[in-house]
Amino acid sequence: xxxxxxxxxxxxxxxxxxxxxxxxxxxxxxxxxxxxxxxxxxxxxxxxxxxxxxxxxxxxxxxxxxxxxxxxxxxxxxxxxxxxxxxxxxxxxxxxxxxxxxxxxxxxxxxxxxxxxxxxxxxxxxxxxxxxxxxxxxxxxxxxxxxxxxxxxxxxxxxxxxxxxxxxxxxxxxxxxxxxxxxxxxxxxxxxxxxxxxxxxxxxxxxxxxxxxxxxxxxxxxxxxxxxxxxxxxxxxxxxxxxxxxxxxxxxxxxxxxxxxxxxxxxxxxxxxxxxxxxxxxxxxxxxxxxxxxxxxxxxxxxxxxxxxxxxxxxxxxxxxxxxxxxxxxxxxxx
Numbered sequence: 001x002x003x004x005x006x007x008x009x010x011x012x013x014x015x016x017x018x019x020x021x022x023x024x025x026x027x028x029x030x031x032x033x034x035x036x037x038x039x040x041x042x043x044x045x046x047x048x049x050x051x052x053x054x055x056x057x058x059x060x061x062x063x064x065x066x067x068x069x070x071x072x073x074x075x076x077x078x079x080x081x082x083x084x085x086x087x088x089x090x091x092x093x094x095x096x097x098x099x100x101x102x103x104x105x106x107x108x109x110x111x112x113x114x115x116x117x118x119x120x121x122x123x124x125x126x127x128x129x130x131x132x133x134x135x136x137x138x139x140x141x142x143x144x145x146x147x148x149x150x151x152x153x154x155x156x157x158x159x160x161x162x163x164x165x166x167x168x169x170x171x172x173x174x175x176x177x178x179x180x181x182x183x184x185x186x187x188x189x190x191x192x193x194x195x196x197x198x199x200x201x202x203x204x205x206x207x208x209x210x211x212x213x214x215x216x217x218x219x220x221x222x223x224x225x226x227x228x229x230x231x232x233x234x235x236x237x238x239x240x241x242x243x244x245x246x247x248x249x250x251x252x253x254x255x256x257x258x259x260x261x262x263x264x265x266x267x268x269x270x271x272x273x274x275x276x277x278x279x280x281x282x283x284x285x286x287x288x289x290x291x292x293x294x295x296x297x298x299x300x301x302x303x304x305x306x307x308x309x310x311x312x313x314x315x316x317x318x319x320x321x322x323x324x325x326x327x328x329x330x331x332x333x334x335x
Contacts, residue, residue: 047218104244143186
């Protein structure tokens with residue numbers, strides 16, 4: 001029997017994993033979630049993190065001008081203590097209320113009142129035990145974005161006292177408990193200023209093949225070599241809500257582009273802009289449809305066929321897809 005003063009983060013996480021510590025999660029969710037802590041952001045920001053091998057705090061990211069897309073609500077950020085912005089921040093869980101509000105492409109009429117937007121979200125999953133055991137890491141029992149006094153904790157004994165059934169709460173909310181549960185679902189692990197990700201990063205989760213291709217296209221050769229094996233498509237939607245629009249797959253040929261979106265049934269309209277850097281003909285080809293409807297399957301014929309091009313596709317000015325196409329050349333084979 002382990003005494004109160006002898007517990008470790010590793011042992012407590014194992015108790016969460018096997019269900020000895022109550023979490024309110026199904027068996028599948030519990031075993032998928034509790035060994036990680038989570039950082040999610042838009043694809044350009046994640047590519048920047050992977051290319052550097054470092055996550056910076058909001059303040060340091062702004063100082064270094066490395067944040068490509070600010071997916072946080074300006075209202076929430078405005079009321080967050082400025083000292084909090086000096087931390088690299090992780091959640092204990094995915095599918096937080098913040099993610100619910102900003103995950104995916106939102107047309108002007110489906111945008112939430114928070115005006116927060118993370119069109120192509122990518123999740124970085126870190127070893128929870130490893131992060132908690134860093135000499136400068138701390139954790140909270142609720143969101144640091146709340147404009148209240150927060151107490152940062154850092155011992156296994158304090159970790160053992162966290163309200164895990166509220167942090168991992170995943171059932172519908174009644175008005176009398178809503179504010180408390182929402183705050184607990186945003187409980188955080190924080191590290192001051194910056195964190196080197198190597199040795200701690202376990203998985204990189206994306207929603208689709210199209211978004212995996214986009215992330216890979218934004219990575220340096222070194223980052224692709226180091227991290228491409230960690231990228232997985234979250235086909236079971238273990239960490240994503242997948243409620244709003246995104247591209248499932250994009251097929252490129254010499255003559256056409258085929259876009260398959262996740263077909264939410266909303267028929268949301270966007271300004272679709274395609275720019276094709278035609279390396280064969282040394283021209284730039286573009287296509288613009290200011291009232292494009294995301295409705296499942298869309299085929300765009302390429303004006304001047306080409307066997308070598310880079311392509312970027314934007315929805316309402318936000319990058320939705322990036323990749324390259326080079327037709328396989330035929331070689332004379334000896335047999």
